Amino acid sequence: MRTSDVLSSAASNAFRSKTRTALTVVAIFIGAFTLTITNGLGTGINLYISDTLASIGAKDVMTVTNAPAKVVDANAPVAYDPTQVRTSAAGPPGTTTTFAALTGTRLDELRQVPGVQRVEPNKNPSVNFVQGSSATPYRVAIGNLISGMRLTLTAGAQPNNDTAAYEVAIPTSFVTSLGFASDAAAIGQQVTFGLNDANRVAHTITATVVGVADAGLIGTVPSATPNSALRDALYSTQNTGLATTANPTYTSATVWFDAATMSDAQVKDLQARLKVAGFASSTVADQIGTFKTIIDAIVLVLNAFAIIALIAAGFGIINTLFMSVQERTREIGLMKAMGMSSNRIFQLFSLEAVIIGLLGSGIGVGIGMAVGTVLSNVLGKTLFSTLVGLKLIAFDAASIAGVVLLVVAIAFLAGTLPAIRAARKDPIESLRYE
Amino acid sequence: MSAPILSVTDLRKAYGRGDAAFEALKGVSLDIAEGESIAIVGKSGSGKSTLMHLLALLDKPTSGRIDLSGADTSKLRGSALNRTRNATFGFVFQQFFLNANASVLENVILPLKIAGISRRERKRRGMDALAQLELDDKARNKAANLSGGQKQRAVIARALVNNPRVIFADEPTGNLDTATGAVVEDILFGLNRELGITLIVVTHDEDLAAKCSRQVVLRDGVIISDERRAA
Numbered sequence: 001m002r003t004s005d006v007l008s009s010a011a012s013n014a015f016r017s018k019t020r021t022a023l024t025v026v027a028i029f030i031g032a033f034t035l036t037i038t039n040g041l042g043t044g045i046n047l048y049i050s051d052t053l054a055s056i057g058a059k060d061v062m063t064v065t066n067a068p069a070k071v072v073d074a075n076a077p078v079a080y081d082p083t084q085v086r087t088s089a090a091g092p093p094g095t096t097t098t099f100a101a102l103t104g105t106r107l108d109e110l111r112q113v114p115g116v117q118r119v120e121p122n123k124n125p126s127v128n129f130v131q132g133s134s135a136t137p138y139r140v141a142i143g144n145l146i147s148g149m150r151l152t153l154t155a156g157a158q159p160n161n162d163t164a165a166y167e168v169a170i171p172t173s174f175v176t177s178l179g180f181a182s183d184a185a186a187i188g189q190q191v192t193f194g195l196n197d198a199n200r201v202a203h204t205i206t207a208t209v210v211g212v213a214d215a216g217l218i219g220t221v222p223s224a225t226p227n228s229a230l231r232d233a234l235y236s237t238q239n240t241g242l243a244t245t246a247n248p249t250y251t252s253a254t255v256w257f258d259a260a261t262m263s264d265a266q267v268k269d270l271q272a273r274l275k276v277a278g279f280a281s282s283t284v285a286d287q288i289g290t291f292k293t294i295i296d297a298i299v300l301v302l303n304a305f306a307i308i309a310l311i312a313a314g315f316g317i318i319n320t321l322f323m324s325v326q327e328r329t330r331e332i333g334l335m336k337a338m339g340m341s342s343n344r345i346f347q348l349f350s351l352e353a354v355i356i357g358l359l360g361s362g363i364g365v366g367i368g369m370a371v372g373t374v375l376s377n378v379l380g381k382t383l384f385s386t387l388v389g390l391k392l393i394a395f396d397a398a399s400i401a402g403v404v405l406l407v408v409a410i411a412f413l414a415g416t417l418p419a420i421r422a423a424r425k426d427p428i429e430s431l432r433y434e
Numbered sequence: 435m436s437a438p439i440l441s442v443t444d445l446r447k448a449y450g451r452g453d454a455a456f457e458a459l460k461g462v463s464l465d466i467a468e469g470e471s472i473a474i475v476g477k478s479g480s481g482k483s484t485l486m487h488l489l490a491l492l493d494k495p496t497s498g499r500i501d502l503s504g505a506d507t508s509k510l511r512g513s514a515l516n517r518t519r520n521a522t523f524g525f526v527f528q529q530f531f532l533n534a535n536a537s538v539l540e541n542v543i544l545p546l547k548i549a550g551i552s553r554r555e556r557k558r559r560g561m562d563a564l565a566q567l568e569l570d571d572k573a574r575n576k577a578a579n580l581s582g583g584q585k586q587r588a589v590i591a592r593a594l595v596n597n598p599r600v601i602f603a604d605e606p607t608g609n610l611d612t613a614t615g616a617v618v619e620d621i622l623f624g625l626n627r628e629l630g631i632t633l634i635v636v637t638h639d640e641d642l643a644a645k646c647s648r649q650v651v652l653r654d655g656v657i658i659s660d661e662r663r664a665a
Binding site: 001016331333335337339341344427428 | 487493513515517527531535536545550
């Protein structure tokens with residue numbers, strides 16, 4: 001028998017008992033549908049995290065501090081050391097970490113570590129208020145913008161780090177309060193930042209709004225993002241009259257490395273070298289990785305449930321095909337008497353299982369994608385409207401193909417048992433069978 | 435004289451083992467010449483079905499040998515055995531064994547499909563075989579919708595479609611009334627006479643057996659008579 005004939009015979013056999021086949025297909029459909037949705041959930045959330053990655057920080061940078069000197073109880077009094085910075089960001093909960101501030105010499109040492117391209121101390125100025133065309137000044141945080149980092153904009157452009165002009169991107173939630181008609185109308189307008197210097201003298205600095213940005217998933221506190229020129233101006237104004245102006249110290253620094261040519265392993269090597277030199281470092285991938293690990297674990301558990309449904313459906317296939325083999329005992333005997341090989345009989349029945357699997361997974365994946373897209377659009381507009389850009393359920397070709405392949409593989413495996421029984425049938429016994 | 439198409443020597447077939455063993459054939463020797471029409475007659479349990487299955491190479495004997503055109507068949511295995519069965523034999527069964535939901539043509543071309551013949555060639559030869567049995571107008575009908583006689587004609591068309599050298603007929607008229615049975619008999623003997631196809635009929639119907647050129651009577655697994663009718 002030709003392979004094409006085996007295929008067409010298997011297809012017509014699959015539809016010989018329509019109700020039975022339809023019910024088995026429904027069982028497969030449920031499994032494939034669930035797997036499509038859960039997979040889409042993983043794809044969608046991870047895609048959103050990757051997209052927002054750019055708004056947290058660029059891929060070719062890492063944040064570097066001096067290695068923690070000691071981890072102490074957060075509630076215990078800590079002896080004062082003018083060179084030490086105290087932070088509660090790192091370390092186990094309930095503890096606080098102290099580490100030495102980065103001085104000019106330490107920054108120079110950092111520049112000597114092989115693989116480090118550029119080092120820039122992080123200047124974190126804070127301002128008292130921001131005021132637009134309306135009368136009321138508002139409290140605001142100053143965000144970080146390092147080269148390569150991109151904000152998710154609703155209007156305008158990214159703040160330009162290469163210009164001497166003072167530019168700023170404001171959060172979209174501030175637009176109306178600052179007295180602008182719309183996101184687009186805010187572009188090109190002036191805003192004024194108010195801040196105090198070290199001697200508590202009030203200063204104001206005026207900047208041009210170049211962009212309006214969305215709040216991302218991470219760093220959800222709305223903050224104004226200045227360009228380098230504005231940041232430097234705010235920082236130097238704030239530190240005017242400070243005793244340490246001649247020899248400033250910084251909490252952290254940003255290190256650039258060659259992300260284009262370095263593999264992940266080489267980045268890890270660089271981090272190891274930094275550790276040897278007494279620095280602690282974290283890349284954006286380190287911060288994102290934690291999120292992705294959690295999402296992947298949740299999706300894995302959901303997928304496991306879908307696969308349990310598919311395995312149950314696999315038993316449905318076994319049952320259906322056993323009945324089919326039983327019903328067609330004489331036909332199998334006749335075909336064998338006419339010289340059909342056992343191998344071809346096996347293929348005939350296992351292909352029938354594969355066809356049922358393909359049908360169920362095709363319908364399941366199709367409807368799953370349709371329902372997932374609608375659901376994701378509706379949720380995006382209602383429940384998750386604050387998370388702009390989130391497509392809760394997204395699909396990529398590879399994972400969809402993976403779902404179909406998995407279902408077909410399960411169907412094939414389920415089909416082997418009845419197919420082996422059919423292939424082993426003795427033609428004489430089968431022809432006698434009533 | 436050329437070698438007989440089928441020749442069996444001291445054929446024995448036992449089922450089961452030990453005390454429960456039952457010997458269905460107890461040393462049968464028989465030569466069947468090409469173009470003969472031979473009836474294997476006997477009561478149920480005489481071993482006639484077992485002999486037919488062995489002759490059609492559907493089963494292996496416990497001992498003894500079966501030669502097909504002078505060649506020992508015990509050496510045939512796997513695909514060679516399947517090809518030989520497909521190309522050499524046609525089967526006509528009492529219970530028809532038609533696939534009720536498939537069309538008459540689909541049923542008839544099944545041996546060609548198994549042989550791996552192209553779709554177009556299958557259809558041409560299938561229609562030829564149906565025309566030979568005056569069933570070509572029913573080619574598209576479902577097999578289930580045929581009358582008993584038409585069904586048996588479709589079965590004969592199926593046995594004939596691959597130009598076999600031997601047709602095995604197991605009680606071919608058992609399920610038919612006398613008139614239709616006679617028509618089917620005429621067709622089978624016509625094929626034997628005109629195309630020279632060897633016809634091996636297994637039956638307990640003595641009238642049918644009498645129409646064959648040779649009658650072999652089996653009882654309890656041995657041949658008790660082997661008579662040739664004068665042509």
